[in-house]
Amino acid sequence: MTGLPAPTQVDAHGAAVSPTKTQIRRWRRYLAAERAEAAVYRDLASRRTGEEKQILLGLVEAEERHQQHWIDLLGERVGRPIPSDLRTRVLSFFARRYGSVFVLALMQRAEARSPYEADVDASPAMAADERIHGEVVRGLAERGRSRLSGSFRAAVFGMNDGLVSNLALVVGMSATGVGTSVVLASGVAGLLAGALSMGAGEYVSVRSQRELLEASTPDPDARTALPHLDVEANELALVYRARGMSEEEASTHAREVLHSIEHSADGPATGAMALGHDAELADAHESIGTAWGAAITSFFLFAAGAIIPVIPYLIGLSGFTAIAVAAVLVGAALLLTGASVGILSGASPLARALRQLAIGFGAAAVTYALGLLFGTSVG
Structure with missing residues (x-):
């Protein structure tokens, strides 16, 4: 790709126009920025596992697609790689050494400042990608913020x-x-x-705060009563109504839970989450931290x-x-x-x-x- 000449552009009259020096400089800056951002995400991914790692590698792939766009436009004018801006180089430094939530927060701001929406040489898809990247990074940063x-x-x-x-x-x-x-x-x-x-x-x-959360935690022993509830009386529906569901929603959900327990070989184990928000409460405890800490x-x-x-x-x-x-x-x-x-x-x-x-x-x-x-x- 890099050995090809820059694609010919046309003016309003359909005449061929070569890219200007200003355009070429801008495209090379964009290419350098995309390479640097991909490196930041790749370094962050190297310090993650599981889903977060896959998400970050997905961002690397997207940045590489953007790189290819500018490489195709530049053609033989792509030249030697130029340094990215100081901000991105600093982010890359911290990503390699620390991989902290602070880097993700800064990348969130960087994605939000993308110039592609106002640049006619960037495709609408690229501008949309950058906006969505900001939301992806916001979600990853939020996980870190919750832990911190x-x-x-x-x-x-x-x-x-x-x-x-x-x-x-x-x-x-x-x-x-x-x-x-x-x-x-x-x-x-x-x-x-x-x-x-x-x-x-x-x-x-x-x-x-932790005591208030603990007071809101469902009694685990109450789950053992689920298989023995009267399906017609449906007392479980009252639990869901107390938690904000409408009467119809609560009745429907309660019947589904009781039906799943009745037809499961595991019995109450299948309905282990039926009374509860366990994951949400665990996240809340983690975000609050410990009293002594x-x-x-x-x-x-x-x-x-x-x-x-x-x-x-x-x-x-x-x-x-x-x-x-x-x-x-x-x-x-x-x-x-x-x-x-x-x-x-x-x-x-x-x-x-x-x-x-x-x-x-x-x-x-x-x-x-x-x-x-x-x-x-x-x-």
């Missing part, structure tokens, strides 16, 4: 709360004019109190965040210099946590990072102003 959500939520909230609350505390205390030792003691006290509070709060929160994660991540604004005071800085250094350190950490949330959610990392920074500095500015006011009034 419990511990990740505790980690992000813990780190962010530690950064913001202790920065606000030490900045406010510094503004009052008290000594460095008092500011340092306040920062350490805020770290310990906040970490303990976050850990206890996460334990209670997650434990309560959330508590420990929150404690240490809050402490890790809260120690950052205290560092300048620990190394002997004081006054405005300490405040400035603390602000720079905390600002960098807030940008990192905000960008992480943006990547995982499939949103703009920069927008989420700046939002996190604005919130943190806004809280610090308020406490600094209050500290100045309080220090002046006391003086």
